[in-house]
Amino acid sequence: MKKGNNRKFLTSTKVNVLGRAGYICSHPTCVLNLIGPKSDSLGTISISEVSHIEGANKAPNNRFNPNLSDEKCKHISNAIALCRNHAKIIDSDQEYFTVELLKQWKIDHEAKMSYQSQNINDFHNKPLNECNKSELLYKRFNCIQLLINEKDSKKRIAKKNIIKQSILIFISIIAVGYYIEDYLFSFFLFLIFSIFPATAIIWDSYRKSTKFEQRQLNFIQDIDFILKERNII
Ligand SMILES: [Zn+2]
Numbered sequence: 001m002k003k004g005n006n007r008k009f010l011t012s013t014k015v016n017v018l019g020r021a022g023y024i025c026s027h028p029t030c031v032l033n034l035i036g037p038k039s040d041s042l043g044t045i046s047i048s049e050v051s052h053i054e055g056a057n058k059a060p061n062n063r064f065n066p067n068l069s070d071e072k073c074k075h076i077s078n079a080i081a082l083c084r085n086h087a088k089i090i091d092s093d094q095e096y097f098t099v100e101l102l103k104q105w106k107i108d109h110e111a112k113m114s115y116q117s118q119n120i121n122d123f124h125n126k127p128l129n130e131c132n133k134s135e136l137l138y139k140r141f142n143c144i145q146l147l148i149n150e151k152d153s154k155k156r157i158a159k160k161n162i163i164k165q166s167i168l169i170f171i172s173i174i175a176v177g178y179y180i181e182d183y184l185f186s187f188f189l190f191l192i193f194s195i196f197p198a199t200a201i202i203w204d205s206y207r208k209s210t211k212f213e214q215r216q217l218n219f220i221q222d223i224d225f226i227l228k229e230r231n232i233i
Pocket of ligand 1: 025026027030031032082083084085086
């Protein structure tokens, strides 16, 4: 038998690691379900891959560890559940997707799944120093997601507002210009009256947003402090 076969995961290991991942890809921002129903109402379609964290084969693989035994290589601790895209991506850019990074993905993802499946009561109101490792990691993950969403929605809202306001001002300039028979004067009139409210709105939303972002960043710092204190990171 080739050496490679001794390093492959057993089916039971694959099922176990997929179950621990909640059948969702472990990439931090991927939300793909790894299995779903087939249209025949009997079967399933899977897009799951169970990848080796420390590579099973030698070159070309930067994650390959020559000192890792076959047993440890095919052990569940060396397995990570991913969708097919991310399984391909991590093997195509091994400089970036290191063993340490993949281990962190797995820890974060399982912490998230653990929280969701246990449905911990009063989780959000629980003081940080009373939270266990899974809860802390989940709260940290949540803050990062909130920061990403905040940045996206800020961009979307700003774009929408600018388009809406511009159309409104344009129609007003035309209407007033037509009424007073001086489009240039109308343009300057709206320019002067638009500057102050527009600046106030932009400044206000910027302040609110940075306060929110700062709160999340402070929260992440507090969590990191406790995680370091407990030697988790
Ligand atoms: Zn994925």
